[in-house]
Amino acid sequence: MRRIYLVLVALPIAAFPVVAAAGEIWVTNEKDDDISVIDTATLEVIRTIPTGERPRGITFSSDHSRVYICASDSDAVEVMDPATGEILHELPSGEDPEQFVLAPDDKHLWIANEDDAVTTVVDVDRREVVAQINVGIEPEGMAVSADGKIVVTTSETTSMAHWIDTATMKIVANTLVDSRPRHAEFTRDGKELWVSSEIGGSVTVFDVATRSEKAKIRFAITGVKDDLIQPVGFKFTPDGKTAFVALGPANHVAVIDMKTFAVEDYILVGRRVWHMALSPDQTQLFTTNGVSGDVTVIDVAERQALKSIKVGRFPWGAATRP
Amino acid sequence: MPKRRIRWKISACLLAALVGGFGPARAEVTVAMTYLRQEVQAPPVLSNLDPIPADLGIAGAKAALADTETTGGFLAHHYTLKVISVAPGGDLVAAAKAVLAASSVILVDAPAESILTVADLPEAAGALIFNVASGERRLRDADCRANLLHSIPEDAMRADALMQMLRARRWTRTAMIVGPRPEDEAYAATLRAAAAKFGVEILAFKAWTFNTDLRRTAGKEVSLFTQDLPDHDVLLVADEADDFARYVADNTWLARPVAGSDGLRGEGWAPVLEQWGAVQLQNRFESAAKREMRPRDYAAWTALRSVGEAVTRINSADPAKLRSHILSDAFGLDGFKGRPLTYRRWNGQLRQPMPVVNARALVELTPIDGYLHQENDMDTLGLDRAESACKAFGG
Known part of the structure; x- marks a missing residue:
């Protein structure tokens, strides 16, 4: 049974002075129906903003004037003014939107509808559904290539990456990956697609040109059962050299050399680590830890956890605001 | 807040025809499966609450079929599921022979003795049979059969x-x-x-x-x-x-x-499970079956999903190949219980975390941290290799 949730827009927005040069990390709290905003300079939560029900995916427009939030149990994508925290309007999203990507031209939002086995394409200006594409069961991971030409949806129960041509909005290929794919991302040069498989315990790297498997990355941590090492979210450093992979209930983030695909390090973080965001200056990585209800701050250069920041219940998504 | 529902439902077959490329070329594969049930007269009970659903187990197999067909739609893999239900006292052997002539993957919902009768038929020698109903130890012990896997947890x-x-x-x-x-x-x-x-x-x-x-x-x-x-x-x-x-x-x-x-x-499944993506499975099941998913439904679901997972990976419907993949290191089923499910290679039992639940919530997911095992901590639950007298798996 779903509660009717009234969005109260009574925020103490003016109460917080803006620190120059400081950035923010916005974290969605799945079971608190709000967003915790972390100041990257002080490493403290400076705002808590109410959202619709069960917020998960979160992303900013490229000029950061808008923030989009998947309010999964409200069956809507909310469009918020990040300055005021006011929800400006909702976008039709299809049922149970979980994760999405915004096309590089800021026009279309590509949404995975977890309960409905479809990917919904929404025109954010006209606020209309442009297309719905049938994909596998429980779509979740969403990726868009830097040139905006390909979108990939991964489906958890079907264990596939579905490659969609953004011009025709049709599937052009389906590639199998290991069990329960969770997250997908193109490298910045557009040459590789990475897909994490939670139950399969691997990350598959595809060569985009041939859509063939180029590498498969596996993990091993002393003292952690192999089947509890479950890769979910991951993040590339902008220089294209290093990937950080969240390993779910293994409570570690793996550090991977993107040239050799070798795992170089494991960093202990909070419990059930989910998604990540980099600080605007790329020196810090913030991980959402679902079960422990906190965010771990990692020093990117030192590859060390610096601090845990208490947020809401079941933090899920993370996005950077400069 | 009004709910927006945009549903364009298209069957898996039509979907296959609609999508463009399929990646590497794959041969068409058709998997014929049967759910064979020996109906049992349930004893009278005091309460009229919670009657046993007429489609207990069957609804789980059907939910798994729908999940599996979607994947199959992208890969030119076709699945069929027939349900054969034999009335109490009916001729199970005749029904089983007819079923074995038409399909090589069978989910058997029957008491232990009847399951053995089916597995021991000469016609069943090359078949892949799943026990989806009996928790009796002997089927995992001295009375194990090479062609018989158990997706339902042993009572132990x-x-x-x-x-x-x-x-x-x-x-x-x-x-x-x-x-x-x-x-x-x-x-x-x-x-x-x-x-x-x-x-x-x-x-x-x-x-x-x-x-x-x-x-x-x-x-x-x-x-x-x-x-x-x-x-x-x-x-x-x-x-x-x-x-x-x-x-x-x-x-x-x-x-x-x-x-x-x-x-x-302790249960194989319960309606109170919501973590590990379980709520998605519960939702799909409830919208199709109009009731909550019970442990027997989950047993049938895992059996059919095991077949689907194996067909997806090895691109074959041959029961011998499916069995050998299911029992191999390469196999791992996403069973919405937080860890990949695998089969015990010495007696064919599906190895799985076991929830301990009350009416309102999950209390613990076992094995609990700290119960150690030399091979796999899930083997702290049920008959372990050293205790099992099963020889049919070469152990």
Whole structure:
């Protein structure tokens, strides 16, 4: 049974002075129906903003004037003014939107509808559904290539990456990956697609040109059962050299050399680590830890956890605001 | 807030025709499966609440078929599922022979003896059979069969899960009420073995002898009935027919939690599971079956999904190849319980985490951290390799 949730827009927005040069990390709290905003300079939560029900995916427009939030149990994508925290309007999203990507031209939002086995394409200006594409069961991971030409949806129960041509909005290929794919991302040069498989315990790297498997990355941590090492979210450093992979209930983030695909390090973080965001200056990585209800701050250069920041219940998504 | 629903439902077959490329070329594969049920007359029970659904198990197989067909739609893999239900006392052997002539993957929902009858038919030699109904140990022990895998947990896995949890809580003094039916005696023996395995004491046993309508008198009768039990932490009840156990809780002489067949239970699946993506499976099941998913539904679901996962990976419907993939290191089924599910290579039992639940929530997912095992901590639940007399798997 779903509660009717009234969005109260009574925020103490003016109460917080803006620190120059400081950035923010916005974290969605799945079971608190709000967003915790972390100041990257002080490493403290400076705002808590109410959202619709069960917020998960979160992303900013490229000029950061808008923030989009998947309010999964409200069956809507909310469009918020990040300055005021006011929800400006909702976008039709299809049922149970979980994760999405915004096309590089800021026009279309590509949404995975977890309960409905479809990917919904929404025109954010006209606020209309442009297309719905049938994909596998429980779509979740969403990726868009830097040139905006390909979108990939991964489906958890079907264990596939579905490659969609953004011009025709049709599937052009389906590639199998290991069990329960969770997250997908193109490298910045557009040459590789990475897909994490939670139950399969691997990350598959595809060569985009041939859509063939180029590498498969596996993990091993002393003292952690192999089947509890479950890769979910991951993040590339902008220089294209290093990937950080969240390993779910293994409570570690793996550090991977993107040239050799070798795992170089494991960093202990909070419990059930989910998604990540980099600080605007790329020196810090913030991980959402679902079960422990906190965010771990990692020093990117030192590859060390610096601090845990208490947020809401079941933090899920993370996005950077400069 | 109005709900926006945009649904364009297209069948898996049509979907296959609509999508463009399929990646690497794959041969068409068709997998013919049958759900074969021997209907059993359920004993009369006191309460009219919670009747046994007519499609128990079958609904789980159908939900798995829908999940599997979607993947198949992208890969030119076709799946069919026939349901054959034999009335109580009907000719199961004749039905099984007909089924084996038409399909090579069979989910059998029947008592242990009948499952063995089907597995031992000459026609079944090359088939892949799943036991989706019987938790009896002997099918995993001396009476195991090479062509028979078990997706339903052994009864001992349920009992071991509960005892692990009681031990972890240090609720180690128990007493037990045992129902009058052979199944109750059997589960009592299973609970007793599990208690011994995990160091839980059963201080007293009491046979359930009432012949009254407890809906009227439970408060008085059960209180007196339990008055002479030695003090205990938890009251165990063995009532596998779901007859009287529901009237024990909150009617006892001492204020003690009830566990076993009612109250706190070890189960393969329960409607209260929501973590690990389980809520998605529950939603899909409920929207199709119009009821909650029960453990027997989950057993049928995991059996059919095991086949689907294997066909997807090896691109074949050959039962021998499917069996060998399912029993290999390469196999891992996403069963919405937080870890990949695999099969025990020495007796064909699906290895899985076992939830311990009450009516409202998941209490523990076993194995609980700290119960160690030399190979796999999930093997702390149920018959382990060293104890099993099963030889059919080459062990």
